[in-house]
Amino acid sequence: MHRRGVGAGAIAKKKLAEMSKQLDMFKTNLEEFASKHKQEIRKNPEFRVQFQDMCATIGVDPLASGKGFWSEMLGVGDFYYELGVQIIEVCLALKHRNGGLITLEELHQQVLKGRGKFAQDVSQDDLIRAIKKLKALGTGFGIIPVGGTYLIQSVPAELNMDHTVVLQLAEKSGYVTVSDIKASLKWETERARQVLEHLLKEGLAWLDLQAPGEAHYWLPALFTDLYSQEITAEEAREALP
Structure with a gap:
């Protein structure tokens, strides 16, 4: 019983590490996407909604703070203020x-x-x-x-x-x-x-x-x-x- 418990824990830990890695990769891709399409995000309301939805899927809120990577790169903090x-x-x-x-x-x-x-x-x-x-x-x-x-x-x-x-x-x-x-x-x-x-x-x-x-x-x-x-x-x- 004890060995199976350790095995299950190891599998869960491995899956968690894989999910974390995928999340980091998605966030990196999202940052690259935001950098590439910065003007469209700022100027096009429909594009901005889609971008906000993409951010929400990984728990990123570009409006959470007036400072930081997202608000400084996109200027969305100033826009909503x-x-x-x-x-x-x-x-x-x-x-x-x-x-x-x-x-x-x-x-x-x-x-x-x-x-x-x-x-x-x-x-x-x-x-x-x-x-x-x-x-x-x-x-x-x-x-x-x-x-x-x-x-x-x-x-x-x-x-x-x-x-x-x-x-x-x-x-x-x-x-x-x-x-x-x-x-x-x-x-x-x-x-x-x-x-x-x-x-x-x-x-x-x-x-x-x-x-x-x-x-x-x-x-x-x-x-x-x-x-x-x-x-x-x-x-x-x-x-x-």
Whole structure:
């Protein structure tokens, strides 16, 4: 029994050494690939996503630090830092309209407007990666799945699962009523009212008492009429406190 145990341990150790060697080889090849395609990685969002996925397979995060081989060679650390600053500027500039919630699509459009036509292209995947870095810093940012897209939360409001479900319910029309919630979610009236009152208190919803039938609770982040006015990078910076 003892000898078989040693044999099994030796085999496991050998396999581990082989895997480690393969991993080192893959990492070396990845570094060579990154060096060769540096410009494509920096300029092409789709190429950048593929490269990030390749890195993830071996546990390498080019964004983990602002220094080191990956960030110095590719400049991706600076890219996502600058993108994070721009995201904050846009969210602050629009906060008085949407209460701190914005769709990923709207954020993407506003960021592209602020960058200008000669700037490095940015994808929605880039935005999500930058927001996750902001979230890790404790800045109040969060990502809320809504239907087939995301809402970006830029204020430190406490939103639980009830709030998220109501946001998802309001996705198609941009508003929701107590009756909508009761019919769709099978909730009691008080539960629905508590969620809506919280959204009002946090500035994430607007109350329309003139609506036909019953009060409508509008979610400004979910309808685009408010965003007909273009926000430039300068206007965004002027909105900063």
